Amino acid sequence: MAKKDIMHTYGRFEPVFNKGKGIYLYDENDNEYLDFVSGIAVNTLGHCHPKIAETLKNQGQTLIHLSNLYWNDKQNNLAEKLVSLGEHDSVFFCNSGTEANEAALKLARKHGKSISASKNKIIYMKNSFHGRTMGALSVTGQGKYQEQFKPLIGAVVECEYNSIEDFNSKMDGEVCAVIMEVIQGEGGLIQVEEEFLKNVRKLCDEKEALLIFDEVQCGAGRLGTFFAYQKFGVVPDVVTMAKGLGGGFPIGAMLSKGKASSVLVPGDHGTTFGGNPLACAVALTVIEEVVDGGILAEVDKKSEYFCSKIEKLMARHKSIEKINGMGLLLGVKLSGVESKDFVAKAFEKGFLVVGAGNNVVRVIPPLNVTYEELDKGIEKIEEVLEELEK
Numbered sequence: 001m002a003k004k005d006i007m008h009t010y011g012r013f014e015p016v017f018n019k020g021k022g023i024y025l026y027d028e029n030d031n032e033y034l035d036f037v038s039g040i041a042v043n044t045l046g047h048c049h050p051k052i053a054e055t056l057k058n059q060g061q062t063l064i065h066l067s068n069l070y071w072n073d074k075q076n077n078l079a080e081k082l083v084s085l086g087e088h089d090s091v092f093f094c095n096s097g098t099e100a101n102e103a104a105l106k107l108a109r110k111h112g113k114s115i116s117a118s119k120n121k122i123i124y125m126k127n128s129f130h131g132r133t134m135g136a137l138s139v140t141g142q143g144k145y146q147e148q149f150k151p152l153i154g155a156v157v158e159c160e161y162n163s164i165e166d167f168n169s170k171m172d173g174e175v176c177a178v179i180m181e182v183i184q185g186e187g188g189l190i191q192v193e194e195e196f197l198k199n200v201r202k203l204c205d206e207k208e209a210l211l212i213f214d215e216v217q218c219g220a221g222r223l224g225t226f227f228a229y230q231k232f233g234v235v236p237d238v239v240t241m242a243k244g245l246g247g248g249f250p251i252g253a254m255l256s257k258g259k260a261s262s263v264l265v266p267g268d269h270g271t272t273f274g275g276n277p278l279a280c281a282v283a284l285t286v287i288e289e290v291v292d293g294g295i296l297a298e299v300d301k302k303s304e305y306f307c308s309k310i311e312k313l314m315a316r317h318k319s320i321e322k323i324n325g326m327g328l329l330l331g332v333k334l335s336g337v338e339s340k341d342f343v344a345k346a347f348e349k350g351f352l353v354v355g356a357g358n359n360v361v362r363v364i365p366p367l368n369v370t371y372e373e374l375d376k377g378i379e380k381i382e383e384v385l386e387e388l389e390k
Helices: 050-060 074-085 098-115 136-137 143-149 166-168 194-204 260-261 275-290 296-316 339-346 369-386
Strands: 017-021 022-026 032-036 090-094 123-124 156-159 175-180 210-214 238-241 250-257 320-326 329-334 360-363
Touching: 032 369, 050 275, 074 090, 074 250, 074 275, 090 098, 090 156, 090 238, 098 123, 098 136, 098 175, 098 210, 098 238, 098 260, 136 143, 136 238, 156 166, 166 194, 175 194, 250 260, 296 320, 296 329, 296 369, 320 360, 339 360
Parallel strands: 123 156, 123 175, 175 210, 210 238
Antiparallel strands: 017 022, 022 032, 090 250, 238 250, 320 329, 329 360
């Protein structure tokens, strides 16, 4: 079988999928699966959305790729659109969230060096996840991902998430940047506390350090605003995004504002495929559907609806401890049930969810999920719990 030819970097479920439509996936035997993973917050509009398919066809017949030595209209239009939706001044396009974070780390180091040769430390948060390349991995606060690849890059410092005391003890004049997620996706859908975030912003300003928000999983509308930071009243100097921006087509972006926008100059950083016309055309279509099409305005309502249903389940199932997260990036925290067991049992029942740590199950449907589809998800969750609680 061809499976033996794939490098074993994932523990995969056995069926082979070959088709998707909306919130449903279908395997080679035509079995149907309700997909609340969405490619891990990637499929913003579900599978094979007709507008995305149309864009792929039309742009694929017009212009797919050219070097970033030249301008292309779709990249220009996408940059203009992203800048108009937030408070940043410029955009660097790449192909993934990890690449966006690597770009941000390079930008931060050069920014620090422009002030002082010793200003090179980067603070990151415990239980964070920023990617698997060497730089991004070095600021990922989970030892299980790091241990086998040490030594990692130096001058990085881990901080307890939401601990003002710990952060203040580590923040000094040698820090060039702080990188964090406002909601830790892999870390269990833990949300940043307002007081902590404002303190981080204040000290970054005082110490001339850049504040970097990793919005790879929580951005592009998933929290109910296009940029995640817009939910929290603090504007970062740099935002990284990917996943949902392309709705299934690979694209990443790093946005910067103010002093951060003039740090990188020609020759400092680059990409062969980033910002190609095809990826940018798809991202423009996703934004048009999500923002202009009214999908974004419904995210909070759908979140409240789903959370209210989970709260009712909690009265009948003591294995649900609470629900974490915001918008349509939610985590059902379990008690007495491990997330891997829940995910496996759900898969048996044709329901796709993904874990976050040992006891949190992430719920990440497409943003255009219907209320009826949310109800189906609730029914599946209860079916799984009933079996696991026996």
